[in-house]
Amino acid sequence: MNVHLNAADVSTRTRAIVAGCKHLEGPLLPILHEIQHEFGFVSQEAVPVIASELNLSRAEVHGVVTFYHDFRDHPAGRHVLKLCRAEACQSMGGEALAERAKKLLGIDWHQTTMDGAVTLEPVFCLGLCSCAPSAMLDGAVHGRVAASDLDDLIAEARQ
Ligand code: FES
Structure with missing residues (x-):
């Protein structure tokens, strides 16, 4: 987990993760899992990147993040x-x-x-x-x- 990334880093790495999963059927969940694995949580900076890459609204992506208890939208403790x-x-x-x-x-x-x-x-x-x-x-x-x-x-x- 690395929570000390700046917004540009998050955006770049999120784009790379999306590119790697985009071909999957129903790519959103695998993408969110990989992002959480990478960063420890799904940050506010990642949501618009995912939304634009998958042609979804930010609200749709945010809705999935908050629906599934596995995802967190803030860094966890140690x-x-x-x-x-x-x-x-x-x-x-x-x-x-x-x-x-x-x-x-x-x-x-x-x-x-x-x-x-x-x-x-x-x-x-x-x-x-x-x-x-x-x-x-x-x-x-x-x-x-x-x-x-x-x-x-x-x-x-x-x-
Ligand atoms: S209900 Fe708690 S482990 Fe299955």
């Missing part, structure tokens, strides 16, 4: 904690876990702690339904997350 919000996890205490995480971190969904350490994001099924409730810290999945496990994950992320 660590990303995702908590599953889908049904199996909700039925196994996911809501209480989410409230605990928000309280411990002092933030809401999609926000980052003041020290820049942790971004909290919802995710809709991590494929660990039989081990609900589940969480993911920086890409590593954790099942049967009890309150004390959550506390440990957050402490680890804040170190």
Whole structure:
């Protein structure tokens, strides 16, 4: 991730990514994934470039970025904690876990702690339904997350 690029760099690299994916059927999602992989988020500078290259409106591109929880429109913290919000996890205490995480971190969904350490994001099924409730810290999945496990994950992320 490189969030220190200027607008011209973002524009140039976004154009290159679009050029590499334009031939795909339904290129917008792969383009957004690649941009997020490259920059860590889909910046305001990238949206008009994508829109003009794909003959879409900015609102259409922005709508897709905000619709899918995988995409973020601002840089994440040093660590990303995702908590599953889908049904199996909700039925196994996911809501209480989410409230605990928000309280411990002092933030809401999609926000980052003041020290820049942790971004909290919802995710809709991590494929660990039989081990609900589940969480993911920086890409590593954790099942049967009890309150004390959550506390440990957050402490680890804040170190
Ligand atoms: S519902 Fe949470 S992992 Fe599937």
